[in-house]
Amino acid sequence: MVPNVFQMMSLRLKCSKKHITYFPMIFISKLKQYERHKKFVNDYILYYGGKIEDFRRSGANDKTDLDVIRENHRFLWNEDDEADMNWEKRLAKKYYDKLFKEYCIADLSRYKENKFGFRWRHEKEVISGKGQFSCGNKHCDEKEGLKSWEVNFGYVEHGEKRNALVKLRLCPECSYKLNFHHRRKEVKAHKRRGTAVPNSKEPKIKKTKLSCSAKKKSKKKTHKDQVSSEDSDNSDKDSDNSDAQDGPSDADFWKGPLQEADEKSREEEFDEYFQDLFL
Secondary structure: OOOOOOOEEEEEEEOOOOEEEEEEHHHHHOOOHHHHHHHHHHHHHHHHOOOHHHHOOOOOOOOOHHHHHHHHOOOOOOOOOOOOOOHHHHHHHHHHHOOEEEEEEEEOOOHHHOOOEEEEEOHHHHHHOEOOOEOOEOOOOOOOOOEEEEEEEEEEEOOEEEEEEEEEEEOHHHHHHHOOOOOOEEEOOOOOOOOOOOOOHHHHHHHHHHHHHHHHHHHHHHHHHHHOHHHHHHHHHHHHHHHHHHOOOHHHHOOOOOOOOOOOOHHHHHHHHHHHHHO
């Protein structure tokens, strides 16, 4: 009896007896996808020959997210770098945005060759204080005697030379390694304005400004005095007569001490001041 095509699914060749056996469709349909695939591959190898290694997928071109970030990572991103963005660059830029760019972590293992490696800190290092409250060297955890340094970091990235001014904190031993060839710029804390020493030049400038303003005022006064000199002569005579009449006589001085005017309290002075403002 010749087997029907719809009832039979595959053929299996037995090399020893060269006998063909048939598997029903119901048996194959009950297999899982991976088991069905494995059975078809084994049947193909038995019928046509070959090795299982030929069916294995090559993972030479496989890339993880970390590999993509390493290929497209940049120490500093600018507008030109963000012009043509594909999914790989967007992934690297997203990782870059999560980094903290105040202080750097340094690799000083090749300091004698004047070669240094710098990278930004990630979240765990910021929480632990690495690079700010402890030494920023990758292989050092010293927390005492830290100093801040500014370094002009020159590097080559994707075939392009770039420079970046970075800041890091190092212990005395690691600071010696950083300044092994030439000394870098040390960053010191700025003094507060209240404790700062005043400049000797400032009062001189103020004095010169005051003297200029006083000269201008004196010129204006002399001009006014010349214009009103004629009017003031007549008024001075009248004022002298009135002062003589109003002023105390010589006999009044021998009557006793002058009565002192009552001093106003501070509240009364404020009341009078505010009354003048609201009038």
